[in-house]
Amino acid sequence: MAVTKVVRYLRLVTVNQQRVARKRTYLMCPPEHFTVEYAINPWMDPQTPVDPELAVKQWDRLRETLTGLGHEVFVLDPEPGLPDMVYAANGAFTVDGTGYGARFKHEQRAAEAAAHQAFYRERGWRFVAPLRTNEGEGDFAYLPAAHGGLILAGYGFRTELPAHAEAQEALGRPVVSLNLVDPRFYHLDTALAALDDGNVGYFPGAFSAASQQVLAQLFPDAVLADDTDALAFGLNLVSDGLNVVLNSEATRLAGRLRAVGYQPVPVELAELKKGGGSVKCCVAELRP
Structure with a gap:
């Protein structure tokens, strides 16, 4: 029995040694104009009231959580009439200093693309304006240590399949296309996440x-x-490779992550879930 405990302990130590936090740089946009006025995904219900003050408090807590973990967070100015700008991950997708811009499927969000493009161009990034419909990091995930650097790309509801080839040309990384078939998981980032530079979690x-x-x-x-x-x-x-910031309701997933050496960091985002998003939707990773 003692030997079994030692083996389990050594396995746990080995797993924990493999999990290393790496400082990240993020882009977020405060929900100053957040509301649910229309329904463009199965989670949105204009009849369900939104508490704007609580939404801002929950967003602030998310930002403070990320900076408290040692990460840098840039803030994109919100614009009136664009209630979904808080979901900053959808505005572009970046790899090695290049931003591949978004082209939104729904007209309600179309104007967000210009705000993101301006952010990158003002900071001297190489920016590729898309010709194909895609919704940025909502449908793209990058794993630099997986198979020499790999982009996973979702399609089926928002981003169109030809955008995957466009992203591959813009970013110079191989793209693996993944077909989403359940409308509740309308973006890749609702069903799959990069846990570190080489591994993922998914449903x-x-x-x-x-x-x-x-x-x-x-x-x-x-x-x-x-x-x-x-x-x-x-x-x-x-x-960040060790600390996993996730919705506080996902308790079993938190347990599974902890069991393999990650450190779950739960946050409450009930108000922003009313628009069909949670932690990742609110956070775009900047990869200079």
Whole structure:
């Protein structure tokens, strides 16, 4: 019995040694104009009231959590008439100092793209304006240590498949296309998350059978979420390789992450969930 405990302890130590936090740089946009006035995803209900003050408090807490973990957070100025600007991840996708811009599917969000483009151009980034419909980091994830540097890209509801080829040309990284088949998981970042530079967590039921096979081959050590935590936006998370900031409702997923050496950091984002997003939707990673 004592030997078994020692083996378990050594395994835990080994796992924890593999988890290293890396300082990240993020972009967020405060929900000063956040409301749910229309429904462009299954989670939005204009009849459900939003508490604007609480939304700002929850967003502030998320930002403070990220800066408290040692990360840098830039803030994009919100604009009146664009209530979904708080979901900053959708405005672009960046790799190695290049920003691949968004082209939103729904007209209600179309004007957000220009604000993001201006942010990158003002800071001297190389910026590629898209011709194809895509919704930025909402449908793209980058894993620099996976297979030499790999982009995972979702399609099926928002981003169109030809945008994957466009992103590959713009960013110079191979793109793996993943077919989303459940409308509740309308963006890739609602069903899959980069946990570190080489591994992911995901909910298999959000993907087609073929895409599930691809993910299983690419990431045999992935952390899998069940439907309860996936529907609680548990995978809509931000990770620095060790600390995983995720929705506080995703308790089982937090346990699974802890069991393999990550440190879950739960946050409450109930108001912003009313618009169909959680932690990751509010946070774009800047990769200079």
